[in-house]
Amino acid sequence: NFMLRQPHSVSESQGKTVTISCTRSGGSIADDYVQWYQQRPGRSPTTLIYEDSRRPSGVPDRFSGSIDSSSNSASLTISGLKAEDEADYFCQSYDNKYWVFGGGTRLTVL
Amino acid sequence: VHLEESGGGLGQPGGSLRVSCVASGFTFSSYEMNWVRQAPGKGLDWVAAINRGGSSKFYADSVKGRFTVSRDNAKNSFYLQMNSLRADDTAIYFCARAGYTYGQGFDYWGQGILVTVSS
Numbered sequence: 207n208f209m210l211r212q213p214h215s216v217s218e219s220q221g222k223t224v225t226i227s228c229t230r231s232g233g234s235i236a237d238d239y240v241q242w243y244q245q246r247p248g249r250s251p252t253t254l255i256y257e258d259s260r261r262p263s264g265v266p267d268r269f270s271g272s273i274d275s276s277s278n279s280a281s282l283t284i285s286g287l288k289a290e291d292e293a294d295y296f297c298q299s300y301d302n303k304y305w306v307f308g309g310g311t312r313l314t315v316l
Numbered sequence: 317v318h319l320e321e322s323g324g325g326l327g328q329p330g331g332s333l334r335v336s337c338v339a340s341g342f343t344f345s346s347y348e349m350n351w352v353r354q355a356p357g358k359g360l361d362w363v364a365a366i367n368r369g370g371s372s373k374f375y376a377d378s379v380k381g382r383f384t385v386s387r388d389n390a391k392n393s394f395y396l397q398m399n400s401l402r403a404d405d406t407a408i409y410f411c412a413r414a415g416y417t418y419g420q421g422f423d424y425w426g427q428g429i430l431v432t433v434s435s
Contacts, residue, residue, distance in 0.1 A: 241421030243360075249409060250425040251360065257419035298359050300418045303365070303374045305350065310359035 207215040208232030210297050210308035218285055220287050226311045229279040240280040241298040245310075251296065255282060287315050304310030317341040319411050319426035326432050332399045335429055337411030338392060345369070345389040348414040350398045350422060353407035353431075361407070365414070366394060379405075401433045 211229045218224040228240065240258050243251035253262050255271035258280065273280045286293055292315045297308040318340045327333040337349070351363040365374045373385050379398075381382040387394035398405065408430050414423035 239419035239421075241419075244422075245360075250420075250427055252425075253421060253423055256415070256421050256423075262423070294359075298360075298421050300421075304364040305365065305422075306377070307352075307354075307360040307362060 211310040212311045215312040219316045223285040226282045242282045243296045244293045317424045321426045321429035322432040324429040342394040355407040
């Protein structure tokens with residue numbers, strides 16, 4: 207199995223851009239697709255990004271995903287931050303019958 | 317698409333509980349289904365998966381040998397039987413549908429149901 211490591215928290219001002227990283231330990235980040243979920247307090251997670259960089263319909267293009275093999279990590283970038291983006295963000299990947307989540311990142315919008 | 321959990325509640329250490337998930341709005345038998353839990357104030361923790369026909373089941377190491385996942389496609393339902401409960405099983409349990417391909421992750425989630433393990 208592998209692990210996905212995320213920063214515990216990030217903060218940025220409204221209107222700015224923030225990037226949340228998800229670093230894989232054990233295997234290559236490119237071995238399996240990465241998904242990103244947003245979870246607002248008291249709510250179920252919702253998908254922001256799937257297959258590393260694709261957005262489900264209805265997700266604004268302010269949200270984008272990418273992977274970087276050199277750092278063995280995936281990234282979620284949120285541009286034009288809004289107050290409503292304040293939430294927890296989780297990355298996820300899959301390896302041989304096991305689903306793995308990152309520990310989550312709490313985004314504070316200042 | 318709608319997923320709704322039921323069951324759960326308070327269980328004793330060493331005891332058993334069962335949570336259920338009823339699905340609607342899609343062809344249930346065409347999708348892998350999963351249980352994910354979230355301890356209070358913590359992150360998401362994948363628990364178990366069951367394939368479309370119910371013939372293959374996969375578990376996180378933390379629950380292997382204690383929890384059993386099953387499904388009844390005729391009832392559009394799947395279940396998590398939790399035995400030998402421990403305090404660290406206390407969490408909100410979400411049912412989640414895996415997308416048609418693994419790259420899609422979990423595309424729909426239930427609202428979650430609280431399981432508390434305490435004497």
